[in-house]
Amino acid sequence: MSARRRLGVRWRRHRPLRTRLALAASAAVALVAVGVCAGAFFVIRFELYHQLDLNLTQSATLAIQQNRGAAPGVLAGECRYLSAPACAQVVPADPAKDPAKPYLLPVSPPVREVATGERRPYSTNITLPGGEPARMLTTTFGGSGRSLQVALRSDTVRDGVAQAAWLLSGVGAAGVLLAAGLGYGVSRTGLAPVARLTATAEHIAATRDPSHRIELPPGPPHREDEVTRLAASFNTMLGELEQSVTAQRRLVADASHELRTPLTALRTNAELLARADRLTAAQRERASAALGRQIREVSVLVNDLIDLARDEEPTPLLEEVRLAPLLAHTVDTARAHWPATPFRLDLVDASVTLPGVPARLARLISNLLDNAAKFSPPGAPVEVALSGSELTVRDHGPGIAEADLPHVFDRFYRAERARALPGSGLGLAMARQIARVHGAEVSAHGAPGGGALFRVALPGAPPPPPPSGPNSLMAWAGWEG
Secondary structure, three states: OOHHHHHHHHHHHHOOHHHHHHHHHHHHHHHHHHHHHHHHHHHHHHHHHHHHHHHHHHHHHHHHHHOOOOOOEEEEOHHHOOOOOOEEEEEEOOHHHOOOOOOOOOOOHHHHHHHHOOOOOEEEEEEOOOOOEEEEEEEEOOOOOEEEEEEEEOHHHHHHHHHHHHHHHHHHHHHHHHHHHHHHHHHHHHOHHHHHHHHHHHHHHHHOOOOOOOOOOOOOHHHOOHHHHHHHHHHHHHHHHHHHHHHHHHHHHHHHHHHHHHHHHHHHHHHHHHOHHHOOHHHHHHHHHHHHHHHHHHHHHHHHHHHHHOOOOOOOOOEEEEHHHHHHHHHHHHHHHOOOOOEEEEEOOOOOEEEEOHHHHHHHHHHHHHHHHHHOOOOOOEEEEEOOOEEEEEOOOOOOOOOOHHHOOOOOOOOHHHOOOOOOOOHHHHHHHHHHHOOOEEEEEEOOOOOEEEEEEOOOOOOOOOOOOOOOHHHHOOOOO
C-alpha cells in the first residue's frame, strides 16, 4: 500500500462518521453538478460552431455557383468587418499557378491536398491579418484541381462560448456549495438517531443509569428504517439491562438483609462461647449447638446465593435422566431429613426421562419436598406423583394465600405465616430457575381440601440446545458434592 493511500485510510478512520457521510454526499452531488455543467458547455460550444459551419457551407455553395471558372485568387475580402459577408478565395493544387497578388486567407499544405482530392473538406479556426478571429472552411472548387476557402468572423461564437463557460462555471460553483449544504443536512438528519443513541450510551456510561431511552420518531413499525430499528433494538437492550441491574441490586439488598440476622446471632454465640469459663456445661452445649446450626444456615444461604448469582460454571455432562429412580432417591433423603412427615410416592409413569443434569434435577425436587414438609403439620403426609406430563408435590398445610401466589417464586420472598420458620426464601426461586433451564415450568396452586400443590410441567419433547448466558443450562447447572 502506498504512502498516499495509507494516509487516506488513516484520515478516514480518524474522521467522524457525520463528516465522512457529509463529504461523500457532497462529493456525489458536486460531481453530478460539475459533470452536467461540463456537458452543457461542450454541447453549447458544439452547437455554436456547428451553426457557423452551416453558414460557411452555404457561403461556399453560393461562391461556387457565382464564380464558376474563376482563376485562382481572392474572390471576396470583406470578412475583416464584423457581420460582413464571407470572404472567399480559390487556391490551385500547383503552387506555381498562384496569382501574383497575395492571398487573404492562410494557405497551408492541407489546402493543396483538398484541391488534389487527397483530403476531405475541413473546417478550422484562423486569425485574419488584422488579428480578428475567424472560422474557415476549405472545400473543393468544381473538381478542377482547385480548392475554395471561405471564412467568417467568429467573434460572436467565441464570445458566446466564453460567456457560456463563465455562466456554467458559476452554476457549477453554486452546485458545489449547494451540494456541501445538502451533504451536511443529509448527514445531520440521517445520523440524528445515531447521535441520540451515542449521547444516551455516553450518558449511561457516565451515570450508570440504564433507565434512559432513545426517543423514536412516530410512525407505524413497518415504516421504520434501519437506524430507527437500531435505536429500537438499543432501547430493548437497555430495558433488559435495567431489569438485570435492578434484579442484581435487589439480590444484593435482600442478601444483605437475610445475612444480617444469622451473622448477628453467630457473633453473639461466638462471644458467649469466648466466656465459656463463666457458663455451665448445659449452657455451653446449647450455645455450641446454636452456633453449629447457625453456621449451617449461613452456609446453605451462601451456597444458594452462589447458585443464583453465578455467571459462569464448568460445562456439565448432560444425560438422559430417568425421573422415577431420581425421584425415589430424593424422597428417601427427604424422609430421613423430615422423620415426622410421611411421604407418599406415586409413580404413575416410571418411564419418564428428561435431558439434563441429575444433581440439579434432584435439587429441584428436594426444594419442593422441603418446602412441603416445612408447612405440613406433624403426621400430615406429603403426596408426590409422577405422570408422563407432570410432577406434583402436595402438602396438607395451611396453603398459600391468594395475595402470596404471584410472589412465592420470588427471591427472598416469605409469606407472613412462614417468617417464623427456618429458611431463606430462596428454595422456590431456585426450583423455578432449574425447571426453566430444563425446559419445564413449575407453578403453585391451592390444593382441593386445603394445602398447597406444586406442579412441574415436563416438556413434551427434548428441549432445544441451551442458550448462552447466565440463564442457560450451562450457567445454572452445577455439581453436587
